[in-house]
Amino acid sequence: DTGVSQDPRHKITKRGQNVTFRCDPISEHNRLYWYRQTLGQGPEFLTYFQNEAQLEKSRLLSDRFSAERPKGSFSTLEIQRTEQGDSAMYLCASSFFHSEETQYFGPGTRLLVL
Amino acid sequence: GENVEQHPSTLSVQEGDSAVIKCTYSDSASNYFPWYKQELGKRPQLIIDIRSNVGEKKDQRIAVTLNKTAKHFSLHITETQPEDSAVYFCAAVSSRSNDYKLSFGAGTTVTVRA
Helix, strand or coil: CCCCEEECCEEEECCCCCEEEEEECCCCCCEEEEEEECCCCCCEEEEEEECCEEEEECCCCCCCEEEECCCCCCEEEEECCCCHHHCEEEEEEEEECCEEEEEEECCCEEEEEC | CCCEEEECCEEEEECCCCEEEEEEECCCCEEEEEEEEECCCCCCEEEEEEECCCCEEEECCEEEEEECCCCEEEEEECCCCHHHCEEEEEEEEECCCCCCCCEECCCEEEEEEC
């Protein structure tokens, strides 16, 4: 499968624990986006990278959230001191510089915070 | 920021009938409008998109129309089949910034009755 991949697909954690998710974009896609989707809603933008540079963060991304894309390839999203309100599907998408607005999504990581 | 509203939230159609989903957007600078289909537990899949220099686009049984003056766009599915059952999301991208982030509607759950 040459599409966007995410790992893990599911994560159950206890409140207060830290979690980290990984996204592998489509090869040679220079832009990588993170979105959050809660039940019954459309995805909401969290942050994005152009190559290794993180260029924008939504106000939804509190100080407990951090994202990296160290070599301009895969990205990680870490949530520290998880809260029940962090329970959601975390989606990653990537796009190519020839058509940067056309984003292809990964299968997501579903997080449940108990 | 951009605000996208989507109607209806649920849609039930008889197999073979047409389905229409409508979206409105608030930012007059939006110039790219993709539609995603999301089946239960799967990734959002890009099914069709339209840019602001085009009024209509077709791809087999699906079509999208755009009215820039009224700031609304619609998805039309003809000859619906059971495999069209899914949640459909419209989205918009504004040209005001260089981030190309997607602003999504809340989604429409389409059920095709056999």
